[in-house]
Amino acid sequence: MATFEEKQPAVSMEKLKWMYEQMVKSRYYEDQMVEVYTEGKAPVFNIGAGPVPGEMHLSTGQEPAAVGICVHLTKDDTVTAPHRPHHHAIAKGVDLKKMTAEIFGKETGLGKGKGGHMHLFDPDVKFSCGGIVAAGIPHAAGAALASKMQGRDWVAVAFIGEGAANAGAFHESLNLAALWNLPLIVVVEDNSYGISVPKASSTAVASNDLRAAAYGISGAYVKGNDPIAMYKASEEAVARARAGQGPTIIEIETHRYLGHFQGDPELYRDKAEVPGLRQLDPILKLRNMLLEAEQVSEKEIEKIEKQAKKKVDEAYQFARDSKYPEPESALKDVFTS
Amino acid sequence: MATFEEKQPAVSMEKLKWMYEQMVKSRYYEDQMVEVYTEGKAPVFNIGAGPVPGEMHLSTGQEPAAVGICVHLTKDDTVTAPHRPHHHAIAKGVDLKKMTAEIFGKETGLGKGKGGHMHLFDPDVKFSCGGIVAAGIPHAAGAALASKMQGRDWVAVAFIGEGAANAGAFHESLNLAALWNLPLIVVVEDNSYGISVPKASSTAVASNDLRAAAYGISGAYVKGNDPIAMYKASEEAVARARAGQGPTIIEIETHRYLGHFQGDPELYRDKAEVPGLRQLDPILKLRNMLLEAEQVSEKEIEKIEKQAKKKVDEAYQFARDSKYPEPESALKDVFTS
Amino acid sequence: METAKKRILTGNKAMAEAIALEMERDPSVFVLGEDIGNYGGIFGSTQGLIEKFGAQRVLDTPISETAFIGAAIGAAAEGMRPVAELMFVDFFGVCMDQIYNHMAKIPYMSGGNVRLPMVLMTAVGGGYNDAAQHSQTLYATFGHMPGMKVVAPSTPYDLKGMMISAIRDDNPVLFMFHKSLQGLGWMEQLDVSAEHVPEEAYTVPLDKAKVVREGKDVTIVGVQMMTHYAVEAAERLAKEGIEAEVIDLRSIAPIDKDTILQSVKKTHRLFVVDEDYKSYGMTAEVTAIVAEEVFYDLEAPPRRLANPDVPIPYSRPLEDFVIPNVDRIFEQVKALMDEE
Amino acid sequence: METAKKRILTGNKAMAEAIALEMERDPSVFVLGEDIGNYGGIFGSTQGLIEKFGAQRVLDTPISETAFIGAAIGAAAEGMRPVAELMFVDFFGVCMDQIYNHMAKIPYMSGGNVRLPMVLMTAVGGGYNDAAQHSQTLYATFGHMPGMKVVAPSTPYDLKGMMISAIRDDNPVLFMFHKSLQGLGWMEQLDVSAEHVPEEAYTVPLDKAKVVREGKDVTIVGVQMMTHYAVEAAERLAKEGIEAEVIDLRSIAPIDKDTILQSVKKTHRLFVVDEDYKSYGMTAEVTAIVAEEVFYDLEAPPRRLANPDVPIPYSRPLEDFVIPNVDRIFEQVKALMDEE
Ligand SMILES: Cc1ncc(C[n+]2csc(CCOP(=O)(O)OP(=O)(O)O)c2C)c(N)n1
């Protein structure tokens, strides 16, 4: 347990295992996606080719942000995610098969192939995401408002990148949520870059939890891409929100191992950066911690890993096996009648 | 000198007199506008009738915000103002005749009658305003950027209302200005209302200078609608900006004596509120202070007042005497060639 | 033989009544926007609602259109039925991303799995010298973008009926009401802005244009103020022996082609008039539909009258010059009748 | 007898070269936007500029489109000549207020006393499965609103020449470049996205359409990808004895009526094709202009082909179904020729 800063996390083994499983699932999901996305794009990369075309933003390395807070959520809580949504979707329990089918553009997908990787909607677990930076924050505020108006203790979590915290929607939504005392938590994933632009070139302040002062709300900062620290900060924030004590901004230091999108030449970034980061990988760390705690055996861990991967494999297989939608179905679903 | 909190203002008599003159001019300008705006709108009020139609937002009571900072500016510094712009325009030295003619919709107006009261542009003194809440902040940031790129020590001041500080443009512009260390000062005039909505129902934080923390910049709060305190806060902010030390947010407590716009029934406001405020009028206070300082005689004060009013009267006369533009000129000035 | 008592309501009261009826009927309906509480909406669209339903269901917002329209979307996705107000349509640019990339697209992108039963109402129109940033209609701006029903009622009766339809509709509806047709005490008083409106709830379809005056010689298509001007012009034309059929478009999107095409097949001439900008505007769409679909029925070239492609100027003679009026409709329809 | 050496440039390099030439010529020109520095612009529009001109004149911005486009306006009012980039046109909704209520209107509202010599460039277009929020062209959205010159060049030659014209123009110019025509290494390689481009600075007018293929039987109007598709379709039509004249619109606003009308007067038939949404779109405007002005020259009803009124779907078969292509142009023009 010496690898993380918090020596005695008051986190149950069950929750730790859940977080580990989701992180493994998420990581493996993205690893597979790296492969699938490349299919049909060689020898010449063409963004529109292959089974999965269009932009592809992967979350490899950023898993702690998603699992550390989603572990506190239920199906009734809302999550909105940005353009890099797979880890959030997985941690929120989005149907993995339908999600993958959607990314493959199949009729069995969450949006019958109309949405795609940046537009995943699973109302069953109240998950949504979108391709416009910061635009999900007001949606989460609205879900929080609905919860309050309906007298529920449901909370809403908006995930955004550190780049998004400089968009007007951030300010407007947090002011509104603070003013109306809404159960909203904004999680800022600081992965150091907004595409190519380093945080120091986009953000006038060291970290976005400091901006809580502008709304008279609570802020928390999670160092070192640490899922346990994220768990704790989130536990407080979620409890506060459920108790009707208003919003929180949590910023977590995390790392984007891959390019902004697949195909990003990453000329703006030192080639040695990622290998260094990977050495401190949070999944490895949590694995070691679980083993060291001696409440989980290597065998059990392997079982967890295998199970997680199996679900991912099944989801990809489901997506591949599914059919494309009929072309004419493009004209449907604009309006319901 | 006992009427203002600061007992020994380090403000030269010359500047005090200038401020007094501008405040008187501004107040008298608005008093006249109240009358003119009513012309043609009786017995039945019709917003589109009379010599001055359309919405009319007057600044009566808010003069300290404008004069307290404009006293530190020159023609080369930029001012952007919102929908309630007359006091700012007057303090910035906008051509009063052309401004009034514009408000009357005459061809001699600043915009040849195309702009109107919310759209006054006087490039000679770098003044502009607009009818969209908070939209002038980025323009001022751009002027500040131009100043910096051109190696000047010119500053830019964006005036906004306290309601506007909850718009996304506020956040985006201040982050940008802080990041790029621009000579921008945002002056928030807290007149307690955004139309009918009291500050407590729009703003999650007590005052907007506190939001400076979100950008790592300086903030100042001016109490009591006090032009001298505004002078001092602005002196520091302008000096900082000129010295390349970045932006400042100044919030000033001020008061809107009239409705949001002329014709506002003000049902949301206690009828006793304004009479109470008028008793503490900043113009009266400054007048008494000047007299008590015994460096200005009653006679000189009266001369200042007379002169200010004369200029206003001349401007109104000019506007009345001017011709309306030719209808077909509506088609001009979309593009320059 | 009309026996029912006349309840004369202004446009704004008809709207507010519609919202009140739906709020009574359905606890998930709520209203949010700037100055829609104690003020009752700058153009009176929410008059009396806060008194009836309290500040918990009638929410004054900060000047944060992106946040509160986005919040309406988020709340609608959770089963609420928000009615949000954008004070002037001219302000769309501070929140268009929420309106267009989210409100209008989420139902489609989700393959129909997320429904957004919400209304975004907004004031449109000029004619009272409120200048370039407060006088537009922007019908075509919204009509161009799929995923929203866009309506623009012209009478108190339709304001009420279409508002009720809009609130009950499970799709996002952009509801444009014209300031001059609200019947407000502080604007010019127009006869058409007050009329008998039934007390009970009733619906008017969101996708049907309406023939408001029958005629056989020429079809005039307009919406809101231009419909009323067209009717006035038609009365004058009638004195010269020209019988114009006037269509109130009512729905900007989807557009009711049938009503237009039926009329043109009868009259063989088309005149389209619009308070919005001309290029890429409503006059273009209606003209193109007619030219494409009933070309051979036309006996003369179709004619368009709209705001020329300039921002709306402030000064009275300038604004009067750009916004179409009864005189110009009259003259240009006459010129159209002289064709061939 | 062509002796000049061919310099083959892709669209993006032609654009970047234009900006570089103007930055050299005029110290008041500068560039700002997201990822336009070290990255060189997501679609390569600013490639190499930061190396040449440094971070003082090539400014990477935060994701704050309202702030930086507004700042460009403020800087332009002070005599600078900013070239700002909105990464995808689809993001217009977060900053449309600055674009439309300010950039486009300030010159007019000031009676011509404030000039805003700025360029706002933005990437448009779909066809590579980037889905509903990253695939639009929105030509008509911008064309509808007066006060901006709106251009959409289709070739590297025009991208360079029109960019130079845009930067030198004292009016705000919205410059739409099509992603597929940038000739980027990571997109489908199209022949038309690379061609000979002269080394020196030259200008191409911002208000002139161009006849890119002459023909006598039918006029096809398109812009950007649709122009290229139309030319391909025309080659196939030629094999069937139909000679189509293809017009590259180039300028969305102001629209070059003359070139279109001259052509239709010659061919007597009109086909308009657009990658943008159909209703209230470019096909409507062009059709309406023709119907209104040269009605009697038409021998058959005009025809429109555009994106149906649905958001752009992600999945390949769906996107292929909504975006017009060579086959559909070919077929529908043939059908148009069969009319009467
Ligand atoms: C309003 C808007 N502006 C710009 C973009 C283009 N864009 C997509 S992702 C991105 C960077 C986002 O950075 P950050 O918020 O830090 O998230 P990250 O990609 O690092 O996860 C940008 C600029 C967009 N999608 N929406």
Ligand SMILES: Cc1ncc(C[n+]2csc(CCOP(=O)(O)OP(=O)(O)O)c2C)c(N)n1
């Ligand atoms: C983006 C936008 N939203 C709403 C409005 C309508 N509006 C005009 S002034 C105003 C209130 C502004 O309040 P504040 O900023 O406090 O300025 P004050 O009127 O008190 O001077 C509102 C809501 C607008 N002009 N622009």
Ligand SMILES: [Mg+2]
């Ligand atoms: Mg980031």
Ligand SMILES: [Mg+2]
């Ligand atoms: Mg105020």
